[in-house]
Amino acid sequence: MAFLPLIKAVLFAAIGFAVGAGATTGLRNLLGMEPWSTEPVVTMGYVFALIGWLLGVGLWDAWAREWFGKQPKEPLHEGWARFLRFSTDHKVIGVQYLVTMVVIMLLAGALSLLMRVELAAPGQTIMGASDFNTTMSLHGIMMIAVAVATVMGGFANFFVPLMIGAEDVAFPRINAMSYWIVPPVAVLLLATPLMGGFDTGWTAYPPLSVLNASGQLLFLLAFLTFGVSSILGGLNFLATIIMLRAPGMSWGRLPIFVWSIFSAALISLTATQSVALGLLTVILDRVAGTSFYNAAEGGNALLYEHVFWFYSHPAVYIMILPAFGIALEMLTHFSRKPLFAYKWVVASLLTVVGLSYIVWAHHLFTSGMGDYLHLPFMVTTELISIPTGMVFLSGLGTIWQGRLWLKTPMLFALGFLMNFVIGGVTGIFLADVPTDINLQDTYFVVAHFHYTIMGGEIFAILGALYYWFPKMSGRSYNEALGVVHFWWLFLSYNVTFISMFWVGILGMPRRVADYPANMADANLFVTVASFVLGASFLVFAGNLLYSWIKGPVASANPWKARTLEWQTSSPPPLENFPSEPTVVGSPYGYGVAGSVHARLAPAGGSKEQDGQS
Amino acid sequence: MAFAARAPAPSHREERAHPHKSRLGINRLGLWLFLLSDSVFFGVLLSTRYYLQGVRTPEEVSQPLGLVLTSVLLLSSLTAYRAETSAVHGNQAGFRRNTLFTILLGALFIVGVGVEWALAFSHFPPDTGYGTVLFTTTGIHAFHVVTGLIALAVVFRLGKDGRYSKGNFWPAEGVVKYWHFVDVAWVFIYPTLYLVG
Numbered sequence: 162m163a164f165l166p167l168i169k170a171v172l173f174a175a176i177g178f179a180v181g182a183g184a185t186t187g188l189r190n191l192l193g194m195e196p197w198s199t200e201p202v203v204t205m206g207y208v209f210a211l212i213g214w215l216l217g218v219g220l221w222d223a224w225a226r227e228w229f230g231k232q233p234k235e236p237l238h239e240g241w242a243r244f245l246r247f248s249t250d251h252k253v254i255g256v257q258y259l260v261t262m263v264v265i266m267l268l269a270g271a272l273s274l275l276m277r278v279e280l281a282a283p284g285q286t287i288m289g290a291s292d293f294n295t296t297m298s299l300h301g302i303m304m305i306a307v308a309v310a311t312v313m314g315g316f317a318n319f320f321v322p323l324m325i326g327a328e329d330v331a332f333p334r335i336n337a338m339s340y341w342i343v344p345p346v347a348v349l350l351l352a353t354p355l356m357g358g359f360d361t362g363w364t365a366y367p368p369l370s371v372l373n374a375s376g377q378l379l380f381l382l383a384f385l386t387f388g389v390s391s392i393l394g395g396l397n398f399l400a401t402i403i404m405l406r407a408p409g410m411s412w413g414r415l416p417i418f419v420w421s422i423f424s425a426a427l428i429s430l431t432a433t434q435s436v437a438l439g440l441l442t443v444i445l446d447r448v449a450g451t452s453f454y455n456a457a458e459g460g461n462a463l464l465y466e467h468v469f470w471f472y473s474h475p476a477v478y479i480m481i482l483p484a485f486g487i488a489l490e491m492l493t494h495f496s497r498k499p500l501f502a503y504k505w506v507v508a509s510l511l512t513v514v515g516l517s518y519i520v521w522a523h524h525l526f527t528s529g530m531g532d533y534l535h536l537p538f539m540v541t542t543e544l545i546s547i548p549t550g551m552v553f554l555s556g557l558g559t560i561w562q563g564r565l566w567l568k569t570p571m572l573f574a575l576g577f578l579m580n581f582v583i584g585g586v587t588g589i590f591l592a593d594v595p596t597d598i599n600l601q602d603t604y605f606v607v608a609h610f611h612y613t614i615m616g617g618e619i620f621a622i623l624g625a626l627y628y629w630f631p632k633m634s635g636r637s638y639n640e641a642l643g644v645v646h647f648w649w650l651f652l653s654y655n656v657t658f659i660s661m662f663w664v665g666i667l668g669m670p671r672r673v674a675d676y677p678a679n680m681a682d683a684n685l686f687v688t689v690a691s692f693v694l695g696a697s698f699l700v701f702a703g704n705l706l707y708s709w710i711k712g713p714v715a716s717a718n719p720w721k722a723r724t725l726e727w728q729t730s731s732p733p734p735l736e737n738f739p740s741e742p743t744v745v746g747s748p749y750g751y752g753v754a755g756s757v758h759a760r761l762a763p764a765g766g767s768k769e770q771d772g773q774s
Numbered sequence: 775m776a777f778a779a780r781a782p783a784p785s786h787r788e789e790r791a792h793p794h795k796s797r798l799g800i801n802r803l804g805l806w807l808f809l810l811s812d813s814v815f816f817g818v819l820l821s822t823r824y825y826l827q828g829v830r831t832p833e834e835v836s837q838p839l840g841l842v843l844t845s846v847l848l849l850s851s852l853t854a855y856r857a858e859t860s861a862v863h864g865n866q867a868g869f870r871r872n873t874l875f876t877i878l879l880g881a882l883f884i885v886g887v888g889v890e891w892a893l894a895f896s897h898f899p900p901d902t903g904y905g906t907v908l909f910t911t912t913g914i915h916a917f918h919v920v921t922g923l924i925a926l927a928v929v930f931r932l933g934k935d936g937r938y939s940k941g942n943f944w945p946a947e948g949v950v951k952y953w954h955f956v957d958v959a960w961v962f963i964y965p966t967l968y969l970v971g
Binding site for chain 1: 799800803804807808810811812814815818819822825826827900901902903905906909910914928931932935
C-alpha cells in the first residue's frame with residue numbers, strides 16, 4: 162500500500178498533538194493557571210505533532226530503532242511508491258523537493274495574481290485589506306521557501322553527489338529528515354487563514370507580530386521548522402563535498418555548480434541560526450509572556466530587525482549563489498567553451514559568503530538605528546558588486562566567441578544574465594542611503610528584489626529544470642514548447658517588473674491594498690502584464706507533466722556535456738555509477754585538445770579490474 | 775535536532791555508500807559542523823542580553839547558586855571525558871560508571887536550574903527586562919542539557935551489552951563531544967548572566 166507511511170505519519174502526528182496539547186493543559190492546571198490558552202497549547206501540540214510525524218513517516222523504522230539496540234529497516238528503493246515515503250536515496254529526495262517546491266511556486270504565483278486583481282484599481286476590488294495582507298504575506302513566505310529550497314533541496318540533492326562521483330550524500334537519513342520536515346511547514350502556512358491570517362509580510366516585525374491574530378503563530382512555527390530543514394541540508398552538503406569527492410576530484414576540478422552549493426551551504430549552516438533565535442523570541446513573547454519586544458519593560462523591536470536580517474540578507478545569497486552556479490554550468494556547456502576565469506569565480510563566490518555577514522543593516526537605514534551605522538553598511542553593501550560583477554564577467558567571457566547552442570536551458574541562462582544585471586544595477590539605488598531613504602518601502606524595492614530573485618534565480622531554476630529534465634525523468638521535454646515558454650515568460654516578465662520600477666518611483670507603497678487615483682493606469686498595466694506572465698506557466702507545466710509521462714526516452718547525455726552526472730544512465734541507477742569514477746582533469750575542457758574530465762569503468766566491470774586499468 | 779549529527783551505528787546503506795572513506799571522519803566532521811552552527815545560535819542569544827540590558831545585573835542574582843551550577847557542570851565534563859576514554863579502550867565497567875556519574879551530575883544541574891528559576895520568579899519574573907533574558911538563556915541551555923542527558927541515556931543503555939571497543943566507539947564519542955559543547959556554552963552564559971556589570 163503506497164500511502165501507508167503517510168497515513169501512519171498523519172496518525173502519529175495526531176497522537177503527538179494530543180499528547181503535547183494535553184500535557185500543556187495539564188501542566189497549566191497544576192501550576193494554577195487557566196488550563197486552556199490557545200497559543201501555548203497549539204505550540205506544544207505542534208512540537209509533539211512534528212516529532213510524531215517524523216517518527217511515523219520513517220524516522221522510527223530507518224533510524225530511531227538503533228537507539229534501542231534494534232536493527233533499522235532498509236527503506237524501499239523501487240517503484241513510484243518510494244517517492245511517497247522516507248527514502249535515503251539522494252535522487253528520490255531531490256525529486257521530492259523539486260515536485261513539492263514547483264507546486265508551492267505555482268500556488269504562490271496564483272496568490273500574486275490575486276494581489277494584482279485587488280491592485281488593478283484604487284479602492285477595494287475583490288478583498289478587504291486584512292485578506293490582502295494575508296495573501297501578500299503568504300505569497301512572500303511561500304516564494305522565499307521556494308527560492309531557498311528548490312536548488313538547495315532539489316537540484317543540489319540530485320546532482321551534487323553525481324557531479325562529484327559519490328554514491329550518496331554524507332548523511333542520507335538526515336537528508337531524508339530535512340525533506341520530511343517540509344510538508345508540515347506547508348500545512349502550517351496554508352492553515353494560517355483558519356486562525357485569522359497574518360499581516361506582517363514574511364519579515365514578521367514586532368511589535369505587530371507579537372500582538373496580531375494567532376495565524377501569526379503558525380507562520381512563526383512554520384518558518385522556524387523550515388530553518389531546521391535548511392540548517393541540516395547545509396550541513397549535509399558541506400560534509401558531502403568535503404568528504405565524498407571521487408578520487409582525483411580536487412577542489413580545482415569541482416564543477417562550478419558544486420562550488421556554488423558549497424558557498425550557499427556555509428551560509429545555510431551558520432546564518433539560519435540567527436533567524437531561528439529571532440523567531441523564537443517572538444514566539445516566547447506571544448506564548449510565554451517574555452518582554453523582548455515590549456518597550457515598557459526594556460524590550461526593543463530593533464533587536465528583531467538586526468537578528469532577522471543577519472540571516473535574511475545572507476539568505477538572498479543562499480538563493481542567488483546556486484543560481485550563479487547553474488547559469489555558469491549551462492553557459493559553458495551550451496557555448497562549447499571552457500568556463501572563463503574559473504578560479505576568479507570560485508574566489509568571488511567565497512568573497513560573497515564573507516561579505517554577506519556584514520551588510521545586513523542596509524535593511525535598517527530608515528528604521529531609526531544609529532546614524533553612524535549608515536556609512537559602513539553602505540560601503541560593505543556596495544563592495545558586493547565587485548564579486549558579483551566578476552561572476553557576470555565570467556558568464557560574458559564564456560559565451561564570447563563561443564558556438565552558442567540556443568536550446569531552452571541556454572535561453573534561460575542568457576535571460577538570467579540580462580535580468581540579473583537590471584536587478585544588480587537597481588540595487589545600487591537601495592544600497593545608497595540618500596536614494597534608499599526615498600525608495601524604501603515602495604514598489605521600486607519590490608521590482609529590484611524580483612529582478613534578482615525571480616528574473617535571476619527563478620530563471621536559472623527553470624533553465625535547470627529543462628537542462629536536467631532528461632537526466633531526472635529519463636525522458637525528453639518538448640523543445641518547441643520550451644522555447645515558447647522562454648520567450649513568453651521573458652517578455653511578459655520584463656514588461657511586468659520594469660513597470661513596477663515606474664510605479665515605485667511614483668511613490669506606490671508596497672504591501673498596501675490601496676493607493677491614490679493618480680497611480681491607477683500604471684497599476685492596471687502591471688496587472689494585465691502579470692496575467693500574461695502567469696499564463697506562460699501553463700505552457701511550462703503542460704510541457705513537463707506530459708513529457709514526464711509520455712515524452713520520448715532520453716539518451717544518457719543529450720547535451721554532450723562533460724560533467725559526471727551525464728556519464729551515467731538517465732535516470733541513474735541507485736548506486737549512481739557502475740563503479741567509482743576517477744577524475745583526471747577539468748570538467749570544462751571543451752575544444753581543448755586531449756582534455757579528459759574523468760575515466761569510468763564500463764558497466765558490469767568489477768572493482769578489481771578498474772584498479773588495474 | 776540534537777540527535778542530528780550522531781547516528782549510533784551506520785546503516786548498511788551508509789557503509790556501502792562510501793567504501794573507502796572513513797565513516798568516523800565523516801561523522802566527526804558532521805558533528806563539528808553542527809556545533810559550529812549551534813554556536814551561532816548561542817552567540818546571537820547572548821548578544822540579546824547586551825543589546826537589551828547592557829551590562830546591568832540585578833543584585834538579587836544568587837552568586838553562590840551560579841558558582842555551584844558552574845562547578846557541577848564542569849565536573850560532569852570530566853566524568854564525560856573519562857567515559858569516552860573508557861569506551862575507546864573497551865573498558866566497559868569504566869564506561870558505564872562514568873556515564874552514570876555524568877548523567878547524575880547533569881540531572882543535578884537541571885535541579886539547580888529549577889531552584890534558580892524558582893528564585894528568579896520572585897525577583898524578576900519572565901515579563902521583566904532581566905527576567906526575559908535570564909529565563910530564555912537558561913531555558914534554551916537547559917533544553918540542550920536535557921537533550922544531552924537523553925543521548926547519554928541512549929549510549930548508556932547501548933553500552934550495557936558491552937558493545938564499545940577500539941573499533942566502535944563513535945556513539946560514545948559523539949555524545950560526549952556534544953556534552954562538552956553544552957558545558958562550554960555555559961562557560962559563556964555564566965559570566966553573561968551572573969558576573970558582568
